[in-house]
Amino acid sequence: MITGLASSALDLRRPHRMVERSVMVYRRGWMVIVSGFFEPLFFLLSIRIGFGALIGDIEVGGRTIGYAEFVAPALMAAAAMNGAIFDSTMNVFYKVKYSKLYDSVLATPMTTADVALGEIAWAMLRGLMYSVAFLLTMWALGMTGSAWVVLAVPVCVLIGFAFASIGMAVTSFMRSWSDFEYVPAVQVPLFLFSATFFPLSQYGSWGWVVQLSPLYHGVALVRGANLGEWSWTYLGHVAVLVGLAVVGLTITARRLRALLLS
Amino acid sequence: MASAPLISARGLVKRFGGFTAVDGIDVEVHPGESFGFLGPNGAGKSSTMRMIGCVSPPTEGELSIFGLDPVRDGREIRSRLGVVPQQDQLDVELTVEENLVIYGRYFDIPRAECRRRAAELLDFVQLTERARSKVDPLSGGMKRRVTIARSLINEPSLLLLDEPTTGLDPQARHVLWDRLYRLKQRGVTLVLTTHYMDEAEQLCDRLVVMDQGRIVAEGSPRSLIAEYSTREVLELRYSPGTNEARAVPIADVGERQEVLPDRVLIYAHDGEAALHEVHERDAMPESSLVRRSSLEDVFLRLTGRTLVD
Known part of the structure; x- marks a missing residue:
């Protein structure tokens, strides 16, 4: 039974069909995607015009950088997280419980693993578009630190993958819409306390708690890319995000099976 | 009948926790036949259909479809089935035509071929003029016809219909029966559940009467009437x-x-x-x-x- 579950969880052949479906849906709703450009614009403008001027330079890892340069990459990572969580929670819950989309898909040769990975892949693709938009806005506002910042895009896709997987796994346990009120209770502290707005050193002896946040690892990577710095610790950050993605995906495929194929 | 059965069940059981939905049924359905599960709500018809559709693993007993095992070969079996579920489960974010096209894509049918078949099937269910409409504004009968068209996109030889006309007005039911009868004439094997007597009499060559998870009688509508009434x-x-x-x-x-x-x-x-x-x-x-x-x-x-x- 365990091996049966494991093999079915890995029974992947055409997850891209779910992406194809989403493309069909959003072909008409492209404004929704365009609106994704506004969020980074407003965020970055507020930093550029406001905080950046108020708060002076800060020291990170022995280097002194402007506050805008410090915060912008963190906001980029956070935007990737927020987009992935949005796509993988409410949207997926609606399809499982109300539109019964997945029931009809699973009556075809598609499997729960196809559905899980396909939906997460779509969330990642949207995340990719947002990240590119974010990066272009940062560049236009003169907030990029080095050319290596382009690496922030694949990093954000990885952040999206990790959070979409976890978001979908969590959603598969939701019973009603009211359960979703717990999501911001997790999401907001992650957003604020992942060394996003102030460096890890500010947390003092609580620094280890911050490192438990998956977003912290994403922020560290995007920040590194923006500064064009390399550190072997980045491999650890990548590993955390990949691990979360794999765990989330596996739980999701199994839970969809329990929910839809009983 | 000489041909091998399309569906064969022996002692088939489905339990959900302590509740037994299907309690040891034996069924054989042969190619070209039109077979019905007749019974009230809760008789175990839909659970049986879901097992045959390979979206619900049997708890006990033997089940084979096209001679294949639904647990091991689910994907292969589903690729040759057409399924009309009790609730239409149409994709509400897409148009009628897109519903058919993407459904064909789930079967790996090339896009151009999907479009060709979608046009043909919408003509078959008399909904060509609604091809570009979203699903929601359609009437119950129209949605049902879209679902039937969708179920035929992979040209299945076996079509499973779970209460195909429940909730439809009499006129919509007759349109649907007519389409199903045409499919039967083309040689498609129909397996349907119903709690309507007239539907079973109209469509089924042979049927089983189910009650509380068991089969209580089996035969053609006429022979059952002769025997029990x-x-x-x-x-x-x-x-x-x-x-x-x-x-x-x-x-x-x-x-x-x-x-x-x-x-x-x-x-x-x-x-x-x-x-x-x-x-x-x-x-x-x-x-x-x-x-x-x-x-x-x-x-x-x-x-x-x-x-x-």
């Missing part, structure tokens, strides 16, 4: 609440009787003669009706209950 039925209506009392003096009229809350049924070879007898005994009803026996009567005889609440 009489040729005709006389229905008598007395004033409310008096059926029991009024039935006493005529208790020996006909071969058998059922006293229901709203009417008395007298099973007789000759309904008119039975009515004459009732009149002779001064048990004049408020209204009476002589009709042919139906599967409803078979079900009543087998379970002591009516089918539709």
Whole structure:
């Protein structure tokens, strides 16, 4: 039974069909995607015009950088997280419980693993578009630190993958819409306390708690890319995000099976 | 029949926790046949259909579809099935045509071929002019027809229909029956569940009557009627609440009787003669009706209950 579950969880052949479906849906709703450009614009403008001027330079890892340069990459990572969580929670819950989309898909040769990975892949693709938009806005506002910042895009896709997987796994346990009120209770502290707005050193002896946040690892990577710095610790950050993605995906495929194929 | 069965079930059981939905049924469906599961809500019809559709693993017993094992070869079996679920489960974010096209894509059918088939199928279910409409504004009957068109996109040889006309008005039902009859003529094997007697009589060559997870009778509609009922039925209506009392003096009229809350049924070879007898005994009803026996009567005889609440 365990091996049966494991093999079915890995029974992947055409997850891209779910992406194809989403493309069909959003072909008409492209404004929704365009609106994704506004969020980074407003965020970055507020930093550029406001905080950046108020708060002076800060020291990170022995280097002194402007506050805008410090915060912008963190906001980029956070935007990737927020987009992935949005796509993988409410949207997926609606399809499982109300539109019964997945029931009809699973009556075809598609499997729960196809559905899980396909939906997460779509969330990642949207995340990719947002990240590119974010990066272009940062560049236009003169907030990029080095050319290596382009690496922030694949990093954000990885952040999206990790959070979409976890978001979908969590959603598969939701019973009603009211359960979703717990999501911001997790999401907001992650957003604020992942060394996003102030460096890890500010947390003092609580620094280890911050490192438990998956977003912290994403922020560290995007920040590194923006500064064009390399550190072997980045491999650890990548590993955390990949691990979360794999765990989330596996739980999701199994839970969809329990929910839809009983 | 000489051909190998498309569906073969032996001692098939489905349990959900402590509840037994399907309690050891034996079924064989042969190619080209039109087969029905007849029974009230909760009889285990849909659970059986879901097992055949490879979206619900059997708890016990043997099940094979196209000679394949639904647990091991689910993907292969589903690629050759058409499924019309109880709720339409259409993709509400897409148009009618897109619903068909993407469904074909789930089967890995090339996009151009999907479009060609979608056009052909929408013509078949008479919805060509609604191809670009979203699904939501369609009537219940139209949605049902879209679902049937969608189920045919992979040109299945076996079509599973779970209560295909429940909730539809009479006209929509007849349109649907006509389309299903045409599919049957093309050689598609139909397996359907229903709690409508007239539907089973219209569409099924052979059927099983299910009650509380078990099969209580099996045969063609005609043979079941012959075996479990009489040729005709006389229905008598007395004033409310008096059926029991009024039935006493005529208790020996006909071969058998059922006293229901709203009417008395007298099973007789000759309904008119039975009515004459009732009149002779001064048990004049408020209204009476002589009709042919139906599967409803078979079900009543087998379970002591009516089918539709």
